Amino acid sequence: MDDTAPAADEQSYPQHWEADVLLRDGGTARIRPITEADAERLVEFYEQVSDQSKYFRFFAPYPRLSDKDVRRFTHHDYINRVGLAVVVRDRFIATVRYDRIDADGRPSSTGTDAEVAFLVQDAHQGRGVASALLEHIAAVAQERGIRRFIAEVLPENRKMVKVFTDAGYTQRRSFADGVVHLEFDLEPTAASLAVMRAREHRAEARSVQRLLTPRSVAVLGVSRSAQSVGRALLRDLAAAFRGPVYAVNRNAEPGTLLDGVATYRSLLDIPGPVDLAVVAVPQSAVPAAVAQCGAHGVQGLVVVSAGYAETGPEGRDRQRALVRQARAAGMRVIGPNAFGLINTDPERPLNASLAPVLPERGPFGVFCQSGAIGVALLEAAHRRGLGVSSFASVGNRADVSGNDMLQYWEEDAATEVVLLYLESFGNPRKFTRIARRLAAAKPVVVLKGARHTGSLPPGHAVQPAASRLRDATVDALFQQAGVVRVDTITELFDTGELLATQPLPAGDRVAVVGNSDSLGLLTYDACLSAGLRPRSPVDLTTGATGENFRVALHTALRDPAVDAVIAVAIPPIGVQGAAPDPASHGGPERGEGRGGEPGREPVEDDPEIALALLDAAGLGRDLGKPLLVTQLALSGLTGRLKAGRVPAYPAPERAVHALADAVGYAQWRRRSAEAEQTARVPELEGVDETGARVLVEAALTTREAVAARLQAGGARVTLPDAEAVALLARYGIRVSPVLSAPDEESALRAAATLGYPVALKATAEHLRHRPDLGSVRLDLTGEPGLRRAFRELDALLGGADKARLVVQRLAPRGVDTVIGAAVDPAVGTILSFGLAGAPAELLGDVAHRLVPATDRDVAELIREVRAAPLLFGWRGAAPVDTGALEELLLRVSRLVDDLPEVASVDLEPVVVAPRGLAVLGARVRIAPLPVRTDLGPRAMSTL
Numbered sequence: 027m028d029d030t031a032p033a034a035d036e037q038s039y040p041q042h043w044e045a046d047v048l049l050r051d052g053g054t055a056r057i058r059p060i061t062e063a064d065a066e067r068l069v070e071f072y073e074q075v076s077d078q079s080k081y082f083r084f085f086a087p088y089p090r091l092s093d094k095d096v097r098r099f100t101h102h103d104y105i106n107r108v109g110l111a112v113v114v115r116d117r118f119i120a121t122v123r124y125d126r127i128d129a130d131g132r133p134s135s136t137g138t139d140a141e142v143a144f145l146v147q148d149a150h151q152g153r154g155v156a157s158a159l160l161e162h163i164a165a166v167a168q169e170r171g172i173r174r175f176i177a178e179v180l181p182e183n184r185k186m187v188k189v190f191t192d193a194g195y196t197q198r199r200s201f202a203d204g205v206v207h208l209e210f211d212l213e214p215t216a217a218s219l220a221v222m223r224a225r226e227h228r229a230e231a232r233s234v235q236r237l238l239t240p241r242s243v244a245v246l247g248v249s250r251s252a253q254s255v256g257r258a259l260l261r262d263l264a265a266a267f268r269g270p271v272y273a274v275n276r277n278a279e280p281g282t283l284l285d286g287v288a289t290y291r292s293l294l295d296i297p298g299p300v301d302l303a304v305v306a307v308p309q310s311a312v313p314a315a316v317a318q319c320g321a322h323g324v325q326g327l328v329v330v331s332a333g334y335a336e337t338g339p340e341g342r343d344r345q346r347a348l349v350r351q352a353r354a355a356g357m358r359v360i361g362p363n364a365f366g367l368i369n370t371d372p373e374r375p376l377n378a379s380l381a382p383v384l385p386e387r388g389p390f391g392v393f394c395q396s397g398a399i400g401v402a403l404l405e406a407a408h409r410r411g412l413g414v415s416s417f418a419s420v421g422n423r424a425d426v427s428g429n430d431m432l433q434y435w436e437e438d439a440a441t442e443v444v445l446l447y448l449e450s451f452g453n454p455r456k457f458t459r460i461a462r463r464l465a466a467a468k469p470v471v472v473l474k475g476a477r478h479t480g481s482l483p484p485g486h487a488v489q490p491a492a493s494r495l496r497d498a499t500v501d502a503l504f505q506q507a508g509v510v511r512v513d514t515i516t517e518l519f520d521t522g523e524l525l526a527t528q529p530l531p532a533g534d535r536v537a538v539v540g541n542s543d544s545l546g547l548l549t550y551d552a553c554l555s556a557g558l559r560p561r562s563p564v565d566l567t568t569g570a571t572g573e574n575f576r577v578a579l580h581t582a583l584r585d586p587a588v589d590a591v592i593a594v595a596i597p598p599i600g601v602q603g604a605a606p607d608p609a610s611h612g613g614p615e616r617g618e619g620r621g622g623e624p625g626r627e628p629v630e631d632d633p634e635i636a637l638a639l640l641d642a643a644g645l646g647r648d649l650g651k652p653l654l655v656t657q658l659a660l661s662g663l664t665g666r667l668k669a670g671r672v673p674a675y676p677a678p679e680r681a682v683h684a685l686a687d688a689v690g691y692a693q694w695r696r697r698s699a700e701a702e703q704t705a706r707v708p709e710l711e712g713v714d715e716t717g718a719r720v721l722v723e724a725a726l727t728t729r730e731a732v733a734a735r736l737q738a739g740g741a742r743v744t745l746p747d748a749e750a751v752a753l754l755a756r757y758g759i760r761v762s763p764v765l766s767a768p769d770e771e772s773a774l775r776a777a778a779t780l781g782y783p784v785a786l787k788a789t790a791e792h793l794r795h796r797p798d799l800g801s802v803r804l805d806l807t808g809e810p811g812l813r814r815a816f817r818e819l820d821a822l823l824g825g826a827d828k829a830r831l832v833v834q835r836l837a838p839r840g841v842d843t844v845i846g847a848a849v850d851p852a853v854g855t856i857l858s859f860g861l862a863g864a865p866a867e868l869l870g871d872v873a874h875r876l877v878p879a880t881d882r883d884v885a886e887l888i889r890e891v892r893a894a895p896l897l898f899g900w901r902g903a904a905p906v907d908t909g910a911l912e913e914l915l916l917r918v919s920r921l922v923d924d925l926p927e928v929a930s931v932d933l934e935p936v937v938v939a940p941r942g943l944a945v946l947g948a949r950v951r952i953a954p955l956p957v958r959t960d961l962g963p964r965a966m967s968t969l
């Protein structure tokens with residue numbers, strides 16, 4: 027919210043309509059309701075609009091606004107009359123207004139139609155301002171019960187006609203009396219959501235591009251001290267950047283040069299434009315520095331200054347104020363507390379970071395949140411001879427985030443592989459959506475820190491729920507998005523290098539070829555452990571020549587039963603024709619000379635072997651099969667192979683791990699491509715969404731529900747069993763009926779009603795689904811057995827729990843499973859599946875998918891748990907009805923997707939028999955409708 031904006035009644039002013047937005051060119055703006063205090067802004071805005079644009083708006087010459095017009099356009103009830111403005115640097119650049127009307131087109135307070143009209147300053151037309159305004163005014167109108175917009179546009183106003191027709195809403199168009207009459211429904215459609223996200227993608231990608239390719243840069247906070255942060259930034263920036271570089275030091279004398287760069291006392295004194303400002307002043311001076319940047323028209327900031335959210339609540343408030351101030355002036359922010367930004371494009375190199383040297387050009391786009399990890403990533407890339415296309419280490423990630431960088435790297439031809447180090451998610455739901463689209467074309471490899479702790483690194487701004495992401499949820503998120511997850515920085519580059527240099531394997535069949543039997547066996551074992559299918563190693567013996575390698579590798583690569591080849595190599599050392607295998611003795615350790623034995627001369631690497639490996643790698647690329655190398659004590663070989671883009675690893679397990687990651691990613695790519703054609707969310711018979719919604723709304727508004735929420739201190743309500751069963755039935759999910767058995771005779775009557783055989787069980791909370799505590803009696807086939815079972819449980823539970831005994835008809839024998847769905851506010855709803863019982867719980871053998879789930883998702887879900895063989899006839903048992911199980915999972919997915927008020931569904935146990943299944947227990951929790959930011963109009967995060 028602008029510091030000078032709305033002086034309106036707090037109870038009537040809808041502050042939640044305020045939003046920062048990115049425009050098509052990457053600039054920022056703020057959308058907010060127009061208030062009575064905006065009269066001067068409105069008049070000034072109108073004066074800047076051309077006569078033609080005014081004519082398009084009012085269908086007649088309209089040179090100025092009358093006092094009556096100004097009052098009408100600034101006084102709104104925010105219900106039937108609403109006006110929104112786009113604000114940059116506290117000035118209006120566009121407005122939109124709707125007026126509610128009835129079926130006859132007259133002003134109304136009850137109609138569901140509204141007339142809408144836009145006006146955009148000519149200087150800002152073409153920036154996507156009207157499109158962003160349309161999204162926001164449509165969301166406002168829907169909130170106020172308006173279902174349809176009506177607009178009248180002159181035919182020659184082609185830009186506005188295009189805004190409406192390109193929006194993706196269901197619309198009707200007619201032409202009469204020289205005016206185009208448009209009507210469109212405001213209910214979001216698949217097309218309108220696609221349009222919105224495409225605009226979001228272009229705007230975010232463009233905003234990052236502007237940061238990475240400035241025409242001029244200024245460093246604020248440059249000290250005379252050569253050791254200061256500002257001075258280091260200036261030196262490194264000036265060494266690489268080809269455009270104008272300026273230094274700002276408030277104590278500088280006119281004409282002073284620092285490191286050959288002209289120095290000014292204020293950014294406002296710089297005579298030319300400045301696109302990017304690197305802010306390294308003390309935290310207390312940052313607001314004034316940002317104000318100078320805004321006044322000078324700077325497009326983006328890299329704020330390395332500390333003292334923000336990492337310091338506590340007061341620092342978080344300062345951080346929010348910084349972002350608000352920058353966005354209001356049309357600027358994006360890297361940081362604060364950032365390490366910086368790097369672009370290695372030889373045409374426009376940029377090192378606006380604390381890295382002392384511009385990295386080499388390469389295929390990797392690298393993002394991290396931690397400055398220390400940023401140093402480590404750049405050092406690792408340099409040590410391994412790997413280059414980067416661009417790099418961002420964003421510190422507290424208050425504005426520009428990993429999601430923004432992903433949007434840019436999707437478009438950047440120089441980026442072939444994306445490497446991310448993440449400690450937290452600002453918007454996991456959006457990350458999943460973007461990463462999934464990007465991973466379909468470029469590998470995304472992620473190292474996730476803080477995986478075993480509930481706390482966040484200091485300064486990380488995230489949505490409250492995002493900080494509670496379980497690691498299993500993160501795994502599900504990555505898996506569905508096609509993200510390759512690794513555990514160490516070493517693995518990040520091991521996997522990244524393979525994906526960047528070699529073709530994706532078509533399968534998991536691996537040939538192992540080399541001159542060390544021992545190293546070959548270690549590689550073979552590592553393949554088995556990683557889930558690959560290796561062939562028996564081909565041992566060429568330690569006396570193998572380059573030609574031996576070439577022939578054997580060509581043979582393996584041409585074999586149609588081989589998808590990838592790992593070459594193993596050791597030095598060609600030996601004594602009088604005997605060539606001991608260093609792998610069998612552990613080989614020389616790092617730091618030892620080659621040969622590894624006192625008195626033995628180091629043996630030079632055989633260049634012929636390197637040439638054979640490079641030649642084979644070329645054949646592998648032609649055939650679409652990756653070749654990678656694991657070597658011991660061949661320090662020179664790695665360098666030779668690097669030049670030919672052949673990855674070499676000093677340990678077999680590292681090579682195999684990287685290959686396994688590539689195999690998994692390639693499989694996901696193929697499944698994803700197939701899913702685009704075949705996967706679907708099928709139509710299900712017996713679904714009554716309307717009836718279910720009525721049940722949920724009634725449950726949320728009863729006095730009992732309100733009291734339960736207050737008593738529980740939260741918003742979730744557990745539905746009584748009868749209501750849960752009724753709700754599930756609306757989606758074709760039948761729960762086996764249970765009848766209360768408060769006494770022995772009641773139990774007998776219940777069994778007679780249901781029919782034998784039956785089960786008798788306790789439903790007390792602490793005994794629910796705990797047969798190991800003796801609270802369940804099964805296979806009761808008649809009255810004597812039921813009486814005996816009742817008396818046993820009566821004695822076991824005591825009189826207080828007797829009323830919680832129930833009788834249920836015995837389910838057919840099968841495999842006991844558990845199905846659940848729960849809303850994670852940060853990610854969305856997670857569908858879960860596992861087998862019932864203590865072993866599965868202890869081992870965490872549960873699989874997850876994001877909702878809505880497709881038929882392919884649920885088929886993979888039930889096969890993903892380690893105990894899945896029990897469903898498919900393990901040890902001669904009859905296979906169970908997995909078709910019925912998949913349908914049940916789809917019905918649960920559909921229920922929670924249709925009804926976002928359903929916070930969780932737990933079905934336990936679900937007994938899956940050879941034919942059919944039985945749901946024996948169910949629990950449903952509901953909550954008021956959550957906020958779904960991903961389905962609303964585009965808006966920048968305000969964490």
